[in-house]
Amino acid sequence: MSPDIKHFNPDVVLDDAVRVFWRQGMPATGIQALVSATGLSRSSLYATFGNKDGLYAAALGRYIEQHSTPAFAALSAAPTGLTAIEDFFTGLIGVRCSGPVAGWGCMVTNAHAGPESADPAIRELLDAHHQTLQSAMRSALHTAAGLGQLAASVDLDAAAAVLATLAYGVNLRSRAGAAADTLREAVAGALVPLRAHPAPAPTPQEVPPQ
Amino acid sequence: MSPDIKHFNPDVVLDDAVRVFWRQGMPATGIQALVSATGLSRSSLYATFGNKDGLYAAALGRYIEQHSTPAFAALSAAPTGLTAIEDFFTGLIGVRCSGPVAGWGCMVTNAHAGPESADPAIRELLDAHHQTLQSAMRSALHTAAGLGQLAASVDLDAAAAVLATLAYGVNLRSRAGAAADTLREAVAGALVPLRAHPAPAPTPQEVPPQ
DNA sequence: CTTAACTTGGAATGGACGTTCCAAGATTCG
DNA sequence: CGAATCTTGGAACGTCCATTCCAAGTTAAG
Numbered sequence: 343m344s345p346d347i348k349h350f351n352p353d354v355v356l357d358d359a360v361r362v363f364w365r366q367g368m369p370a371t372g373i374q375a376l377v378s379a380t381g382l383s384r385s386s387l388y389a390t391f392g393n394k395d396g397l398y399a400a401a402l403g404r405y406i407e408q409h410s411t412p413a414f415a416a417l418s419a420a421p422t423g424l425t426a427i428e429d430f431f432t433g434l435i436g437v438r439c440s441g442p443v444a445g446w447g448c449m450v451t452n453a454h455a456g457p458e459s460a461d462p463a464i465r466e467l468l469d470a471h472h473q474t475l476q477s478a479m480r481s482a483l484h485t486a487a488g489l490g491q492l493a494a495s496v497d498l499d500a501a502a503a504v505l506a507t508l509a510y511g512v513n514l515r516s517r518a519g520a521a522a523d524t525l526r527e528a529v530a531g532a533l534v535p536l537r538a539h540p541a542p543a544p545t546p547q548e549v550p551p552q
Numbered sequence: 553m554s555p556d557i558k559h560f561n562p563d564v565v566l567d568d569a570v571r572v573f574w575r576q577g578m579p580a581t582g583i584q585a586l587v588s589a590t591g592l593s594r595s596s597l598y599a600t601f602g603n604k605d606g607l608y609a610a611a612l613g614r615y616i617e618q619h620s621t622p623a624f625a626a627l628s629a630a631p632t633g634l635t636a637i638e639d640f641f642t643g644l645i646g647v648r649c650s651g652p653v654a655g656w657g658c659m660v661t662n663a664h665a666g667p668e669s670a671d672p673a674i675r676e677l678l679d680a681h682h683q684t685l686q687s688a689m690r691s692a693l694h695t696a697a698g699l700g701q702l703a704a705s706v707d708l709d710a711a712a713a714v715l716a717t718l719a720y721g722v723n724l725r726s727r728a729g730a731a732a733d734t735l736r737e738a739v740a741g742a743l744v745p746l747r748a749h750p751a752p753a754p755t756p757q758e759v760p761p762q
Numbered sequence: 763c764t765t766a767a768c769t770t771g772g773a774a775t776g777g778a779c780g781t782t783c784c785a786a787g788a789t790t791c792g
Numbered sequence: 793c794g795a796a797t798c799t800t801g802g803a804a805c806g807t808c809c810a811t812t813c814c815a816a817g818t819t820a821a822g
Binding site for chain 1: 576577579580657661662663665675682703705706709710711714717718719720721725728729730734737740741742744745
């Protein structure tokens with residue numbers, strides 16, 4: 343059917359593009375930088391992704407698929423409740439503040455701040471990302487409630503909204519070089535008031551009334 | 553001393569530049585757009601601010617001085633405690649989601665995401681902004697504690713870190729068109745657990761023990 | 763083996779970028 | 793009034809931008 347097939351793997355190319363867009367942002371990234379990073383030519387880039395906006399949208403989708411979705415799925419499915427939320431933020435802060443992508447922030451978070459956030463295709467990705475994060479948080483909180491980890495007064499939806507919104511703040515501040523300890527303090531401060539106070543009596547069966 | 557003085561007011565010019573940088577971001581804004589917005593020529597811009605980076609830094613400083621500092625000062629000095637924090641976020645969300653700058657987010661928040669955040673001069677502004685916000689939050693929480701508005705278990709520093717970090721998330725999500733109600737829910741979810749439970753007995757003098 | 767279909771590298775295009783330079787205008791000093 | 797000094801508008805600079813185009817290369821179909 344096709345006399346010739348692509349000589350490259352689009353997903354690998356997208357991973358290269360992600361790294362450039364992630365670090366530099368969309369408007370500050372030129373086509374030449376993408377050509378150099380991906381190793382293929384302008385023609386192939388344009389034939390595959392249309393134009394720069396299309397390549398950016400594809401790269402952002404790839405980022406979400408590779409980085410966000412697995413973390414959200416783990417958070418959502420974990421049976422450990424509050425511990426899973428702690429692990430989520432611990433891993434997040436670890437990645438943001440040390441290792442090969444330290445100081446890059448989160449590509450989705452960064453995308454909010456640029457002019458690309460006005461593009462409807464991008465905005466759809468941002469909104470879906472936010473909703474997925476928030477519902478993963480809500481799911482973990484629901485698990486935590488079942489485990490008796492939460493204070494009775496906690497509103498699951500409101501708490502999920504807080505934690506999801508807080509995550510953007512953590513990502514953002516990490517890009518300006520905020521210390522990991524500072525970010526951890528903010529996360530801890532948000533989690534502490536959710537936690538059920540340890541029962542004064544050693545009967546671990548139910549939350550004490552009132 | 554000077555055979556000719558500037559024919560313009562630098563602060564007014566900066567206000568014009570702020571509007572352009574704020575909405576479009578630094579890398580997506582060209583000199584031509586700044587010339588058009590300010591009404592003065594390239595020569596005068598370069599003579600006054602050095603180059604584009606200098607103009608951006610000056611504009612960011614002007615934004616902080618004009619928008620952030622007054623809000624932070626009001627938050628810090630208000631005698632109303634938790635109410636002042638609520639007012640801060642209510643005003644914030646109102647400005648972000650409706651009116652002439654709706655959908656622009658916060659220029660300082662936006663600055664975190666771009667490559668400009670790597671510039672040491674910019675990073676200094678970002679760090680100072682964050683510290684000022686956080687200490688204003690901490691001050692308002694201290695006032696709230698004095699008014700008996702806070703649950704006894706609340707750690708003022710941790711709560712201030714949460715609220716300051718959350719503000720960045722609110723600013724960011726507003727730029728992607730998040731609904732005001734959604735943002736208000738996140739803020740409310742962060743404030744509710746801080747609040748002292750109303751005393752069951754009508755003696756408003758002290759928080760009930762335990 | 764020829765032909766058609768498709769990818770690929772690299773040159774070419776026009777426009778916008780940030781920055782510099784210079785002549786002209788304006789004002790204060792001698 | 794003349795000279796010096798600074799600002800101003802606008803042209804000019806070379807570079808990089810995103811995008812298009814074309815010839816060469818490669819493979820499947822006939």
